[in-house]
Amino acid sequence: MQRYFIAPEQLTATEAVLTGDDAHHLVKVMRARPGQTIICSDGQGREVLAEITALEPGIVRASVVETLPLTAEPAVHVWIAQSLPKGDKLELVIQKGTEIGAARFLPFLSARTVVQYDERKEAKRVDRWRKIAKEAAEQAHRNRVPVIEAPLTWKQLLNRVPEADAAFFCYEKPSGRQLREALRDAFPADSAETRAGRTVLLVIGPEGGFTEQELQEAEAAGCVAVGLGARILRTETAGMVGLTCVLYETGEMGG
Incomplete structure (x- = not known):
């Protein structure tokens, strides 16, 4: 239907x-x-x-x-903060992230962002991203359309970190903590009922990754640095993997 x-x-x-x-x-x-x-x-x-x-x-x-009853939304709200990638990769992130269950997308500019940002052109892109999210939400039978924000500066993004109950900075460290472990530490004894309405922020870097300074600034703002496995993921893949992990670990997919 x-x-x-x-x-x-x-x-x-x-x-x-x-x-x-x-x-x-x-x-x-x-x-x-x-x-x-x-x-x-x-x-x-x-x-x-x-x-x-x-x-x-x-x-x-x-x-x-x-x-009709509302049964299609995850109990935990996952926000994906995505450093602006090249080409139309963000469209893929928004489309697939919406299908999986993301609640909000926060595009942002970071030190190694290679996209030439033009505020006038970006307004049209934001309209297109919102249309993609709406169509993907309809296709996936979501009850809500994810919020698509206008691109933020790095400083603006860090100022938003306190809005989340848990914020994870996805960073490739050979000996670093993995997202699963960090999630269990963030919500150690929560039942499904007490997790409902909690917000998790995932911060994803650009093609060239984050700088060491950005890592330090993110941790100072309240983010926990985590890995997404032993493999190096493309920027358009990382958010979807992280989102799926969060939803599984919080019981959305039987975890």
Whole structure:
């Protein structure tokens, strides 16, 4: 069944109204007809089964049939802070991270970021990243669309570290601690109930990795340096591996 995220004001107690790309997709791609049912979510905690009642130019109206339970979101909120990679790699990180279950993405600039940052062009890229997250959340049957923030400076990112209950700085050290061990230390005796709502921040470096100074600054800000195994991962792979590890260790995948 097709699932769509719509603005909260488009979902009332009795009706869901789809416009723009969503209406076009339903009518032109899915060939929707009155009587068919769809799932609509406001992305803020309300999701409904709705029956299409009218197809108008650029608008699809649907009557709310029932409110659905929210069961697709991880109890632990994982934020991925990703140093801006080259090309369209961040699109892959956002798409796959959304499918796996990330709650928020915080792109940032670090010492070895090779991307030439242009604030004017970046606004368009952020819009595209948000569209990718929305489409991936619909495909994965998420209840919420992850938040995609505008790129931060390194200092701005460090100022956000205290917002997380646990923050991990992914850094390749042959003898360093691994993420699994650090997670168990961060949440030693938590039950599934007490873990619910906790936030975990994963900080991922660029293609060239982090500098030693950035490691020291991150640790001073409250991050714990961790490894993601014995292999060196590409920047677009590291966040997805770390995210999956966190969700498994916190019981999302039966861990």
